[in-house]
Amino acid sequence: MFAxxxxxxxxxxxxxxxxxxxxxxxSKTNYSKIGFVPTMGALHQGxxxxxxxxxxxxxxxxxxxxxxxxxxxNLEDLEKYPRTLEDDLKKITxxxxxxxxxxxxxxxxxxxxxxxxxxxxxxLEDQMEGKFRPGHFNGVxxxxxxxxxxxxxxxxYFGEKDFQQLQIIKKMVRKKNLKINVIxxxxxxxxxxxxxxxxxxxxxxxxxxxxxxxxxTLVDAKAKFKTNSATVTEKWVQKSxxxxxxxxxxxxxxxxxxxxxxxxxxxxxxxxxxxIAVFFNNVRLIDTLSLN
Ligand code: PAF
Numbered sequence: 121m122f123a124x125x126x127x128x129x130x131x132x133x134x135x136x137x138x139x140x141x142x143x144x145x146x147s148k149t150n151y152s153k154i155g156f157v158p159t160m161g162a163l164h165q166g167x168x169x170x171x172x173x174x175x176x177x178x179x180x181x182x183x184x185x186x187x188x189x190x191x192x193x194n195l196e197d198l199e200k201y202p203r204t205l206e207d208d209l210k211k212i213t214x215x216x217x218x219x220x221x222x223x224x225x226x227x228x229x230x231x232x233x234x235x236x237x238x239x240x241x242x243x244l245e246d247q248m249e250g251k252f253r254p255g256h257f258n259g260v261x262x263x264x265x266x267x268x269x270x271x272x273x274x275x276x277y278f279g280e281k282d283f284q285q286l287q288i289i290k291k292m293v294r295k296k297n298l299k300i301n302v303i304x305x306x307x308x309x310x311x312x313x314x315x316x317x318x319x320x321x322x323x324x325x326x327x328x329x330x331x332x333x334x335x336x337t338l339v340d341a342k343a344k345f346k347t348n349s350a351t352v353t354e355k356w357v358q359k360s361x362x363x364x365x366x367x368x369x370x371x372x373x374x375x376x377x378x379x380x381x382x383x384x385x386x387x388x389x390x391x392x393x394x395x396i397a398v399f400f401n402n403v404r405l406i407d408t409l410s411l412n
Contacts, residue, residue, distance in 0.1 A: 152179040156273035162202040162318030166308030191259030338409040350374040350383035370397040
């Protein structure tokens, strides 16, 4: 373990998996509950709330900070992804010195050139993010599986902003028979309702204000969907973004929460959700809202 000194305090930070696995061994033999919050850093209040939930439900909390190259299908996106380790550590320390951080270099996670395995998530991977970011969910599956093998958590916490990712990880855990509870936590929003995201760091305060139109559109779409079909609602959203040239809508989709399939005809027994991905100032933002 490396205990680093940070503002005259010490925290537990590991850069190598071998030392982390060793450190966690006694907790595993004691049957202590281990909570795990995987992140790519640039921590915001949404991440901190996941960490706090983990701390209240487990004896030990591990947070990973790793910008995973294999889940980016676009090199420019990977390069400009915010990396703010020092700041992230300050935020974690302000919550508790007991939190264990795993912040590995690439070669601690991937041997040789980083590459993804192939995963079958029963079609969940073919919709929305999967359509527009080919290979993304193979990258997510690869890294999350690897991190689960290292940390062996009891409970793992993921934000519902990435609802498709959450469903995919639940599916992976079921298919691989892993004894891990995957816990989804509600979207955290800025005061203007913009969904919190590490990518918001790439926007100025003014741009963040303007980007709140994304959530407003979701709320209006929810109202429209009450009395209209999914197709009518989707067309309405497309038209409203066409009028605003600062935004480039990548997709707006209404899908059922379980299989993530597009809603062709409303079915009262299903739960529906709106999913959106938009480029604003070359920053890709996603959001989601339950429609039930
Ligand atoms: O949601 C994220 O930040 C990432 O996809 C995750 C789960 C940390 C895997 O890299």
